[in-house]
Amino acid sequence: MAGFTFPRGGIHPEEHKEITEHLAIEEMPPPAQVVLPLSMHFGAPAKPVVKKKQEVQEGDVIATVEKALGATIHSSVTGVVKTIESRPHPTMVKCDAIVIDRNPDAPPREYQSEDWRKISREKLLAAVKNAGIVGLGGAGFPTHVKLSPPPTAKIDTLILNGAECEPYLTTDHRIMLEHPEKVIEGAKVILKILGIKNAVIGVELNKADAINALNKAAKEASGSDDMNVAVQGMEVKYPQGSEKQLIYSLTQRAVPGGGLPFDVGVIVQNISTTLAVFEATVMNKPLYEKVVTFSGRALNKPANLRVKVGTVLSDVVDFLGGTRDLLKIVSGGPMMGFAMSTLDVPVTKTTSGVLFLNSKETDSDLHGPCIHCGWCMEACPMGLSPKEVGIFVEAGRGHLTERFGVFDCFECGCCAYVCPAKRPLVQFARLAKIQIKKHG
Ligand code: SF4
Numbered sequence: 076m077a078g079f080t081f082p083r084g085g086i087h088p089e090e091h092k093e094i095t096e097h098l099a100i101e102e103m104p105p106p107a108q109v110v111l112p113l114s115m116h117f118g119a120p121a122k123p124v125v126k127k128k129q130e131v132q133e134g135d136v137i138a139t140v141e142k143a144l145g146a147t148i149h150s151s152v153t154g155v156v157k158t159i160e161s162r163p164h165p166t167m168v169k170c171d172a173i174v175i176d177r178n179p180d181a182p183p184r185e186y187q188s189e190d191w192r193k194i195s196r197e198k199l200l201a202a203v204k205n206a207g208i209v210g211l212g213g214a215g216f217p218t219h220v221k222l223s224p225p226p227t228a229k230i231d232t233l234i235l236n237g238a239e240c241e242p243y244l245t246t247d248h249r250i251m252l253e254h255p256e257k258v259i260e261g262a263k264v265i266l267k268i269l270g271i272k273n274a275v276i277g278v279e280l281n282k283a284d285a286i287n288a289l290n291k292a293a294k295e296a297s298g299s300d301d302m303n304v305a306v307q308g309m310e311v312k313y314p315q316g317s318e319k320q321l322i323y324s325l326t327q328r329a330v331p332g333g334g335l336p337f338d339v340g341v342i343v344q345n346i347s348t349t350l351a352v353f354e355a356t357v358m359n360k361p362l363y364e365k366v367v368t369f370s371g372r373a374l375n376k377p378a379n380l381r382v383k384v385g386t387v388l389s390d391v392v393d394f395l396g397g398t399r400d401l402l403k404i405v406s407g408g409p410m411m412g413f414a415m416s417t418l419d420v421p422v423t424k425t426t427s428g429v430l431f432l433n434s435k436e437t438d439s440d441l442h443g444p445c446i447h448c449g450w451c452m453e454a455c456p457m458g459l460s461p462k463e464v465g466i467f468v469e470a471g472r473g474h475l476t477e478r479f480g481v482f483d484c485f486e487c488g489c490c491a492y493v494c495p496a497k498r499p500l501v502q503f504a505r506l507a508k509i510q511i512k513k514h515g
């Protein structure tokens with residue numbers, strides 16, 4: 076089967092998926108305490124609606140965002156609010172968080188299923204909002220907002236992102252393989268909310284078992300309505316799962332610079348988010364647990380774990396037998412993730428994976444000057460000139476790099492990956508953007 080792909084740049088990093096791709100999703104027992112940051116979504120931090128010493132049930136609303144962009148937060152355990160205070164955060168260094176001590180005797184909360192076909196699209200959208208769902212692929216943009224495009228947008232296609240092109244990560248692979256029927260149903264719920272009929276799930280061809288499982292589930296679910304969910308294999312090439320590349324690969328539509336997917340009639344949702352939509356609308360279950368890949372050769376027992384949001388990484392590492400020769404902890408994949416300095420941070424709604432890397436998996440070489448080989452330009456999927464941005468930033472002229480299209484850089488890391496001089500081209504691009512904004 077030939078795979079669809081994007082036309083420009085891209086790389087083939089070592090996959091490292093063999094560490095966890097064959098491991099079935101395992102449930103991690105709830106920890107004794109959860110730490111739920113008030114910021115784990117794009118937008119304003121949520122405001123607590125609970126107080127210290129208050130009893131809460133699993134799934135209860137504990138923080139809301141009233142008049143701004145944001146998402147509701149729910150308790151992931153039954154227990155008592157111990158404190159609300161600043162705690163380490165995976166991306167913000169520190170952030171206010173609600174800390175809940177779990178009641179070890181409380182049974183897990185039960186949820187009743189509902190037939191989403193009998194629910195209006197307005198009520199389905201409200202269920203997504205009330206469940207606190209955000210894009211689980213990383214950015215954390217509130218899903219109910221993404222599913223409410225402006226009336227002028229002519230949406231005709233829903234794309235589900237099953238590329239999972241980052242090395243090591245296997246969360247979406249396992250969800251597609253183990254719960255294909257939920258992914259298909261979740262897609263149909265989103266189609267109903269959007270008022271359209273066609274969805275396509277793009278999956279890289281290194282996940283043939285997931286493609287087969289989805290095709291089977293889609294076939295079994297066809298005929299129950301007039302919606303069409305297709306599955307399309309895509310070439311294995313990083314960054315196949317980035318929004319613009321994915322849309323081009325599957326529809327040959329090019330999102331204009333500075334534009335959004337709905338400018339070309341498309342809405343993109345991630346696989347884990349689609350599962351969360353299924354759980355919110357079919358099972359009435361808010362988003363407070365998620366599947367996360369814990370991988371890397373420094374971890375004694377790598378796994379795809381279903382964990383409570385708010386579980387602190389040190390508890391996960393204890394559950395997975397500890398680490399050996401640990402040199403670096405990365406939240407997310409090695410290409411677009413970020414290094415963390417402590418195990419004291421919780422799993423948030425947007426944690427897709429956590430990597431525990433040893434000395435052989437990390438590169439600590441110092442970078443040298445640009446040798447003008449041009450490899451970074453060849454690798455850039457956006458057709459940019461990362462070397463110029465780097466040279467300008469080093470010369471203290473980062474504020475003049477807008478001419479190189481630096482705002483089209485989505486920090487995929489392809490350029491830095493191929494650079495023989497090991498230049499930190501993504502950091503240069505980030506700095507350039509900050510300096511341009513500073514200069515107005
Ligand atoms: S990080 Fe930016 S400049 Fe580098 S390859 Fe990706 S999009 Fe291009």
Ligand code: SF4
Pocket residue numbers: 444445446447448449450451452461462465490493494495496497498
């Ligand atoms: S790949 Fe590195 S050395 Fe080559 S042109 Fe780009 S920045 Fe310079």
